[in-house]
Amino acid sequence: MHAQPVNKRLRLSLYVITLSIFFSLAFMISVMIGTMQLSPFEVADSIINPNSDPVARSIVLGYRIPRILFASLTGFVLGVSGGVIQTLTRNPLADPYITGMSSGAALGAAIAFVVPFLPYYAVPIMAFLGGVSMLLLSIFLAKKAGAGPIGFILAGVAVGTFASAILMVVLALASEKSHGILYWLFGSFSTSTWGDLQTASAVSMPAIIFALYKARDLNILLLGEEHAAQLGIDSRRLWLLMLLLSSLAVSACVSFCGIIGFIGLVAPHMVRLTIGSDNRFVLPLAGFTGSLLIVIADNIVRNPLNPIAEMPVGSVTSMIGVPFFVYLLIKKGKSFGM
């Protein structure tokens, strides 16, 4: 691809500007709409004035803002990790769930639902443990197989399928607890709290910031191991570290909100198709694109006009993400790739 530098810079700034405008709009609309419609003044009042209507105040500060922030964080983490993992595996179809981590998290969460009398915060803890253990298992198996990125993808598929199989057994045995499990699997931000946000960002943000910091090295990794070695980069060590950190970050988020699909796959491609494949720009912008997509999807979910209300946000991310993805694919299919 021989894009003109000026053209590229223009596209980049256009993308950033558009993204910022849409994200600010989506954020503001998110705070205003829901069960109770609030005007921008009411929103501002409930944030600034501690003596404002306690109902509006607890809705804005207790539910909407942590919910939107958690959704944004998850979208950001999924977008960045998706970009990282697509680069690592050199596979445009890869997403952060390729390690079998999501199936592991789902299994952990399901077990926490089924085991009687666990406290309510057992679900994210078990989901995180499940996700990380499947991640480590697939890395271990891939290293044993030693077949590089392909071996890694296959190990992830194997581990993930195995975890899913056990999950099905748990679901079958869960009887009336299964709707709790299913709802978690679909993904939802409806009960995201400030506490969830703190915990998830404490784990995921350092990992994601490190990944962004190493974006240049990832570019070099794409050129091949020898090339990287010449530039003083231990590519195997970097490979493993990046994989672990980005998966860990995703694991921390989805353990709270459930498996949100498609963002990790589509967000990096949306950026690449617009501005090229330089990871220094792709990764942060994929993060912001992911945030935007999730906040929009969550808005649709919370929309009071939506008759089903609170439908699974994961299905909406796919429903709005796929058509756009297909459009890009048809329009720019030739330049599709890493």
Place this chain on the structure above:
Amino acid sequence: MPKIKTIGALAVIALAISLVTAALVFSNNSTLSALDSRLIAMNSTLNNLKGELSSLQDELNIVRASYYPLVIEDALGRVVTIKSEPTRIVSGAPSITETLFALGLSSRVVGADSYSNYPSEFLQLKAQGKIAIVGGVTTLDPEKVAAQKPDLVVIDASLQGKFIPALESLGLTVVALDTKSVESAKSNFQLLAKITYKLSEGVRIVDRLNTAIQNVSGKVSGSSPTKVLFVVWHDPMYAAGNGTYLGELISIAGGVNIAGNRTGWVVVNPEQVVAANPDVLIMSSMSLPMNPEQIFAYFRSLPGFENVNAVRNNRVYILTEDASNALERAGPRLVDGVYILGYILHPEAFKVQLPNVLAGNYTSYLGR
């Protein structure tokens, strides 16, 4: 002369006595004969009645003998022929099992689903191996059903309708019931009573439910409606909406369902609960996901719930085990369920304050 006077007086007295005696005897005789004739009349009436009774009995026997084959229409509109009085019955759902037992058919039930657990006689028969378990409510095993050689299989139309072709191909007589409304519960009692020739028992069960509903809705009619949210799961809050069987019970018991603006079982987000501010929050589950204290703590931990009336006034109720079953199963225990809901929503009308956790011990609080 005085002697003559005395004799004369004595004679008069004697004559009077004899006259009175004669009169008495005569009148007694006439009373007796009247009684006699009445007795004769009654005897003949009795004989007539006896004759009528025996002819009625004959007729009844004829009716009973020709009662079967009985043609009925089930909840799915299927026309089913019941060939003879069912003696080996398999039930597909707890509400059906409970109805069969309430109709006095305990000795005829030979199979049931794995969720059935009431009454205690059922558990005994199950432990003795007289009732086999033929699968779960959504996972009925047609072969296990057939193995019981039933002459009647009663199933839940919406959850088990998919098994009808398999059951019929095994040559079984299947009746599907709708268990999704109070009206359908009543018609289920009547239909099962009709099918099993337990007509008076059926009438009694329906009457008991009607009386309970009239009592409760009558008592609460004077009170202003209580805003309530009824959930079966805490996260997400999975609530009974409009058109559900529980939504119907809520309005019978004088409640306004805050999830009633949407139809069916719906997910309600906590923000909506804060905005709607229900007076009562009920969580009902046959087996709870956490212990009651943890559930109360969870609801208290949600932002803004400290301002929700139900939490502020300690009117969060947890129903589990039998208390939950009484309410959620559209069986004869619905009578108890209607009262539980009435007491929870309107303690002032009934002068009864239920504890916040109701389980298998709930009957001791109903005071009936």
